[in-house]
Amino acid sequence: MIQINNLNYSYGQEEALKNINLTIPENSSYAVIGESGCGKTTLLYTLAGLLHYIEGEIIINDEVINGVRKETGIILQDSGLLPWKRVSENISLGLKARNIDKYNIKDIVNNTLRELNLLQHKNKYPNELSGGQKQRVAIARTLVMDIDTLLLDEVTSSLDAITKEKIQDLILKLYHENPMTIILVTHSIEEAVFLGQKIIVMEKGSIKKIINNPYFGDKDIRDKEEYYILCNEVRKWLYKGDNDESLK
Numbered sequence: 427m428i429q430i431n432n433l434n435y436s437y438g439q440e441e442a443l444k445n446i447n448l449t450i451p452e453n454s455s456y457a458v459i460g461e462s463g464c465g466k467t468t469l470l471y472t473l474a475g476l477l478h479y480i481e482g483e484i485i486i487n488d489e490v491i492n493g494v495r496k497e498t499g500i501i502l503q504d505s506g507l508l509p510w511k512r513v514s515e516n517i518s519l520g521l522k523a524r525n526i527d528k529y530n531i532k533d534i535v536n537n538t539l540r541e542l543n544l545l546q547h548k549n550k551y552p553n554e555l556s557g558g559q560k561q562r563v564a565i566a567r568t569l570v571m572d573i574d575t576l577l578l579d580e581v582t583s584s585l586d587a588i589t590k591e592k593i594q595d596l597i598l599k600l601y602h603e604n605p606m607t608i609i610l611v612t613h614s615i616e617e618a619v620f621l622g623q624k625i626i627v628m629e630k631g632s633i634k635k636i637i638n639n640p641y642f643g644d645k646d647i648r649d650k651e652e653y654y655i656l657c658n659e660v661r662k663w664l665y666k667g668d669n670d671e672s673l674k
């Protein structure tokens with residue numbers, strides 16, 4: 427479980443997060459959406475333990491966060507792969523740093539490559555891969571680390587529409603197969619509704635609304651009308667002000 431208590435964060439004079447309070451149950455998937463500059467990435471980075479001097483408290487599975495936690499994985503928009511390492515080496519890097527036996531590493535890496543349909547690319551360098559393949563490698567690299575919490579920051583935003591949906595499908599499949607808590611920052615309403623059990627709408631550093639998504643987990647939801655109704659609900663909260671009577 428993730429517990430965020432009275433969280434504030436400022437970059438100098440710039441208040442990026444204002445009194446965030448949130449409880450995220452274990453093995454749930456939350457999407458965070460909101461206009462540019464509203465504090466989504468800052469929230470994700472505080473959860474990752476990447477920002478210091480936070481005000482308030484973040485507790486993940488009974489551990490107060492004051493630095494990077496090894497059971498938390500983070501994937502960013504640009505995949506962050508090391509260009510001079512082959513796919514398999516990029517994936518095994520973190521395992522080596524944990525002094526895991528090299529035969530075990532080979533097995534873990536090969537199994538994960540197979541699971542993510544990447545075996546045929548294992549000897550390639552990142553610049554020989556498409557954007558979607560790079561993100562699959564980034565996901566593989568994080569998954570092998572035996573994490574319980576996965577933070578995703580706009581991981582599909584640079585991909586074309588078809589690849590975007592394939593990566594979203596993959597994330598949902600992995601979530602079903604490997605229970606973990608997912609927090610996903612996105613600019614895409616459709617992605618938030620596909621991958622978020624709850625959709626957190628942020629505005630100016632605060633949580634404006636939490637929308638429940640009863641359809642979460644249905645891989646065919648994009649074909650259904652309810653999906654578009656929920657997308658419109660999220661859209662309304664994104665674009666309309668708190669004072670709008672229609673939203674109360």
Ligand SMILES: Nc1ncnc2c1ncn2[C@@H]1O[C@H](COP(=O)(O)OP(=O)(O)OP(=O)(O)O)[C@@H](O)[C@H]1O
Pocket residue numbers: 437440441442460461462463464465466467468469
């Ligand atoms: N390193 C920094 N130094 C100073 N101010 C920053 C820094 N990073 C972010 N900010 C400011 O903090 C606020 C929140 O930024 P943040 O990146 O968290 O927003 P965001 O919602 O993720 O935006 P986007 O959707 O554009 O990525 C913004 O006003 C931004 O200008």
